[in-house]
Amino acid sequence: MRAPVNKLIPFSSVDGPGNRFSIFFQGCNFNCLYCHNPETINLCSSCGACVDVCPNNALDVIDGKVVWKEAFCLKCDLCINECSNLSSPKVKYMSVEEILKEIIKYKTFLSGVTVSGGECMLYAEFLKELFKEIKNLNLTCFIDSNGLILFEGFNDLLNLTDAVMLDVKSFDEREHIMLTGKSNKNVLKNLVYLGSKGKLYEARTVVVPDVLDNVSNVDNVSRMIAKIDDKIRYKLIKFRPLGVRKEFSKIKIPSDDLMAKLKDIALKNGCKNVIIT
Ligand code: SF4
Ligand code: SF4
Structure with missing residues (x-):
């Protein structure tokens, strides 16, 4: 689970x-x-709109899913500002x-x-x-x-x-x-x-x-x-x-x-x- x-x-x-x-x-x-x-309101729909705004290539699209590479993240939140879906690509399923x-x-x-x-x-x-x-x-x-x-x-x-x-x-x-x-x-x-x-x-x-x-x-x-x-x-x-x-x-x-x-x-x-x- x-x-x-x-x-x-x-x-x-x-x-x-x-x-x-x-x-x-x-x-x-x-x-x-x-x-x-x-x-925090919605789950990411993997629309991909935020991927290109990342200044450090911390976001990628793999098999149609947006993937966050935490080690590269600068915590600038440009991706969150770009998202019109009230979501974040920086969510982990734990x-x-x-x-x-x-x-x-x-x-x-x-x-x-x-x-x-x-x-x-x-x-x-x-x-x-x-x-x-x-x-x-x-x-x-x-x-x-x-x-x-x-x-x-x-x-x-x-x-x-x-x-x-x-x-x-x-x-x-x-x-x-x-x-x-x-x-x-x-x-x-x-x-x-x-x-x-x-x-x-x-x-x-x-x-x-x-x-x-x-x-x-x-x-x-x-x-x-x-x-x-x-x-x-x-x-x-x-x-x-x-x-x-x-x-x-x-x-x-x-x-x-x-x-x-x-x-x-x-x-x-x-x-x-x-x-x-
Ligand atoms: S906060 Fe978002 S845009 Fe900024 S480096 Fe991390 S993943 Fe990229
Ligand atoms: S966080 Fe928002 S803009 Fe980025 S892929 Fe998910 S839904 Fe699209």
């Missing part, structure tokens, strides 16, 4: 508690307007054993492993096998998910998972579809399900001025969290126009005043652990 991996980060302090090894899988079932790494080998190199310094994306739940069966092995290393297993795939269909995986970090991008169905291309029904179901199972480490909402109804989103989501378990962390994330598509690069960053106001709303609604990043 293999899964497409966009990148491995051996040390991360922003993907859950402690020092974490983060695995970013390629492919997503959302298409968020504000995505910070839109090149086995559980290959990923494990990388984790073991850093094990002494790690608290755990976080799987992210793209949307890592597209590879739930692969994650199950991976987490079995990670548990043998006495490391914690965290999932970072957009919540479209229902976790109640993957209880085997959830039993191996210490906690989930869940994006709740909009409380409003129409706004969620406008932003991501998909309904938020499963996201809200997952919020309740994971929270009631004690598996929700945090819920996150990105605040985007003039695009989303931020007050309504934070008001409604924080009410839900407080009802499920007021100790669940609610993270309010400032939109920043880094790595986003051109259309979103001019959207303004939320003010500190707006973030403070939203935090206040969540606290008043009963959430005990609200942070701004």
